Amino acid sequence: MRAFINKEACIGCGLCPSVAPDVFEMDDDGKARTIVEDVPSSSEDAAKEAESSCPTNAIATE
Structure with missing residues (x-):
């Protein structure tokens, strides 16, 4: 499985790294x-x- 972030749609709420810290993090x-x-x-x-x-x-x- 692969995961993708649409940077244009992302609002930086921080939910994804809190739910899946091994997959997502907040960028600079x-x-x-x-x-x-x-x-x-x-x-x-x-x-x-x-x-x-x-x-x-x-x-x-996917």
Whole structure:
């Protein structure tokens, strides 16, 4: 599984790194970014939760 952030849609709320800290972090620009190319299987549920919880739908997983 992979996770992606749409930087233009991201508002920098910080929800995704709080839900999936092994997958997301806040970047210097105040917006989220992914920190892994492939989401570890142990973090897949958290990445999907972050995707469904994002208030601007800025996260996509596949």
